[in-house]
Amino acid sequence: MAGSVVPSTGAHASVPIAITGIACRLPGGRNPEEFWRLLHAGRDAVDGTAHGRWSAEEAAESGGFLSEVGHFDAEFAGVTAAEAAAMDPQQRLALELAWEAMESARFVADPLRDSRSGVYLGVSSDDWSALTRARRTAEDRYTLTGTHRSMIANRVSHLLRLGGPSITVDSGQSSSLVAVHLACDSIRRGEVDHAFVGGVNLNLAPASARAVDALGVLSPDGRCYTFDERANGYVRGEGGVMIVLRPLADALLDGNRVHGVILGSAVNNDGAGQANLTTPDPAIQTDVLRAAYRAAGVEPDAVQYVELHGTGTRAGDPVEAAALGAALGSGRPEGTPLRVGSVKTNIGHLEGAAGIAGLLKVILALTHRRLPASLNFARPNPAIPLSELNLRVQTETTAWPDEDRRLLAGVSSFGIGGTNCHVVLAEPPSVEPPPSTESPVVTPWVLSARSRQALRGQAERLLDHLDRHEPSPADVGYSLATTRTTLEHRAVVFDREELVALREQRPGPALGTAREPGRTVFVFPGQGSQWSGMGLALLEESTVFAARMRACARALSPFVDWDLFDVLREPMTGDDVVQPATFAVMVSLAELWRSHGVRPDAVIGHSQGEIAAAVVAGALSLEDAARVVVSRSRVVEAIKDRGRMGLIALPAAEVEPLLPQSVTIGAVNGPRSVVVSGDTEPVRELLESLSARGVWVRTVPIAYASHSPHVADIRSALLDELGAVRPTRSVVPMLSTVTGAGPRASNSTPATGTATCGRPCGSKPVCGRWKPRASPGSSSAARTRPWSCRSRRASGPRPSSWVRCAVTTAASGASCGRSPRPMCGERRWTGGPPSRVAGRWICPPTRSSAAGTGPASRPMSRLTGRPASRLTGPPRGAAGVAADRGAAT
Secondary structure (H helix, E strand, C coil): CCCCEEECCCCCCCCCEEEEEEEEEECCECCHHHHHHHHHCCCCCCECCCCCCCCCCCCCCCEECCCCCCEECHHHHCCCHHHHHHCCHHHHHHHHHHHHHHHHCCCCHHHHCCCCEEEEEECCCCHHHHHHHHCCCCCCCCHHHHHCCHHHHHHHHHHHCCCCCEEEECECECHHHHHHHHHHHHHHCCCCCEEEEEEEECCCCHHHHHHHHHCCCECCCCCCCCCECCCCCECEECEEEEEEEEEHHHHHHCCCCCCEEEEEEEEEEHHHCCCCCCCCCHHHHHHHHHHHHHHHCCCHHHCCEEECCCCCCCCHHHHHHHHHHHHHHCCCCCCCCEEEECCHHHHCECHHHHHHHHHHHHHHHHHHCEECCCCCCCCECCCCCHHHHCEEECCCCEECCCCCCCCEEEEEEECCCCEEEEEEEECCCCCCCCCCCCCCCCCCEEEEECCHHHHHHHHHHHHHHHHHHCCCHHHHHHHHHHCCCCCCEEEEECCHHHHHHHHCCCCCCEEEECCCCCCEEEEECCCCCCCCCCCHHHHHHCHHHHHHHHHHHHHHCCCCCCCHHHHHCCCCCCHHHHHHHHHHHHHHHHHHHHHCCCCCCEEEECCCHHHHHHHHHCCCCHHHHHHHHHHHHHHHHHHCCCEEEEEECCCHHHHHHHCCCCEEEEEEEECCEEEEEEEHHHHHHHHHHHHHCCCCEEEECCCCCCCCHHHHHHHHHHHHHCCCCCCCECCCCEEECCCCCCCECCECCCCHHHHHHHCCEECHHHHHHHCCECCCCCCEEEECCCCCCCCCCCCCCCCHHHHHHHHHHHHHHHHCCCCCCCCCCCCCCCCCCCCCCCCEECCCCCCCCCCCCCCCCCCCHHHHCCCCCCCCCCCHHHHHCCCCCCCCC
16 A cells, blocks of 8 residues: 655645755765765775764774764754763764855854754664763753753754754654755755754764664674675765755855755655565665655656665665666666665665765765766676666766756655655756956965864865865855854965965964954045055955946046046146045045945044045035045135244153244044144154154154144135035944044034144044954944055056055955955856864763673773773673564665
8 A cells, every 4th residue: 555645835835945065974074075076986885984973892883984973063053061961973963064064055153143944854763862871871851851862953053043943853764865855845845944964873882883784784794785685784884964955946046155055855764565664665665756746846757866865785775776766667678777866875874864974975976967877786686676676877977868968866765664755856057157357466265263273174175176176266265254263263375375374373374353342433544645656456356446436536636737547647736636646545445335335323534534424424515525635725724834843752741842932733543643733944853853762753744844843824714715515414423533522423514624624633542432442343444545555566567555445445344253255256156165163072971880881891992082981781682683674774
């Protein structure tokens, strides 16, 4: 009698689901790239040692094992060391994989918070709970949450702050593929927008290995001989896989990378027809196959490859082959047998995570358009007539058959209790790549992690990625900036050499540690910040900057007889050129910052910088500001050559008693930085006197005494010129460097231009209110000054000074805790290393003297990372219980 089949949800079954993120930790493959290399090379990762978890006397040692099961960064996951020690390592593994899958899918954590995102994880192992009991661990507040299987999915939801369903699925060995089926249905019903789906399985206790052996399904040879005449059971494996799913239409609309498409799926159970609990039924498996292809809208003879459950058991393989032949083999054109294979021959049987491991193999095969070999097949099992069933074992890595057709594949997974699942996949639709654009002169690579040590690990993984793929610097920058969650410890590098320096802890990279998010202030400097060629690199690299510069040029044109872009390329002399040109660059830099999502909470202008600040604050239109800056630069000609300004590295309180009668303090830039302004000779004599005493001084390259009583002589003339200017109430608060007023929305007046010329100004009154820091994430002062104290060498014929503004803008963006995109616009995402951080070995606490007295005990140093108490388990004789030789699992 046929069993009841649950196909993909009714009317929505035809909605294709995109796989947009993938992550794995598998034997021989710490990530999908490594796993693909293992598959493509036709290698296995099964060995004959249990990696110190138990001895050969306790249980079979052969298997596919992970090498760092106890490695975990508790701080990264936001849990205490005590809680981490109580956590099932399967929880820890799921958290790592979820984070990597999130980044692979181009998500960052903050936008996912409280989103309609579900978590569906297949898990069937409780080894940690058994170990916890065997070790006689002292129960505490973390025992239940650390050992309960439901918490594996719930931990992921908690870490990423996801608001959708959070379900741990256990249907035995089919758990993870059933989780895929449930997640797809949830997406199709509109219950969630995207889903994190996976499976984890860790083999930690010898008792579970003995239990599988007692069932009679373990291979004494320590290999899976799927569909081969030598088939005598399977070898156990462990690991985990996580994928991210969302509707294909949404993925394409958002420009996501699509690794594969799930067209349909179905689930049923052998209960209606099986002779006993663990014996599979070919008719029921045939039903689930047919239902899956109906749900997918795919003709059975169109599928080219099926990833088998393929355990290599005497009972299971012939039943699975018969079902495939009946559902998919019959009716196929002559000479086109269905290709089949099993990843269990490479990494062993991952039990609860087996189905999604097979799914990942198919995803990678679709991506690379190559079918990997199924290993350990020489001669077919006599009980499997491959030719009659129209099946062929994929014994070598080849191209897909019928590559001109759409690539289609299926994945099967069957549980020990008869829960069967099959999923139908297709290659992703072809998408035109974005047009290639010239790479920018410089692109920042922004890395972040929970610790300095983890930053070095990030650098090492990125170097490995660069060695293997050689992507363009712009693509790397885009991927790091847009697909990585920004964490506390940050580094900005501009080339491979700085990446190596970061890895080796040598000087070079810009490093910082974020504090609590604060407010952002744009600071606009006064005259003296200009240099020949300023802004030219950004004119080439940034369309936003160039557009705003053109608008500034149009606003200035009624008042000047020179071209803005011409004067930038020449040595700038004369205040009537320097001040308007610097104004235009500052206003355009502010627009560039805003285009990258850096928006000011307030603005500060130093001297003439207040005019640009007023534009950004919304207090002056660009046209009125152009009139103000040009008028200001012209009227100062009346006081030119009458005075000078000088910079002194002393506190204002020490400078004031030394000032001659005709010299005043024009600006207080900091605790030990003062600008003096006044008559030419007294200023010169003061600077010479202080220099002779060893004080650092410098003459400011301006031919008049700004911020001094000299300016009173031009006040009325400037007010006359600015009578037509009509300021408005600012949208962004302006902080005055003259009065210290703010932050508040202000009204600039025509007198602004003269007030800032004639009165002392400085950062002290403003810093006293806002305390801007250079550290990213705190109240940050983002300077819009067009120069950098740090120059870098540029390749090619461009002067290095051209490059400095692009470098400075990029580096400043990173140092303010932002993630600037490359200056050339949207770039193609090329993947990149995940933000996986280095952890430490975690060991659960024990009651000191009670543990380790059982006869089947052995130190679990590979699991715990330090000498562990001995395990207590059932006596060795427990392995000799009567076996059900009809099991397939």
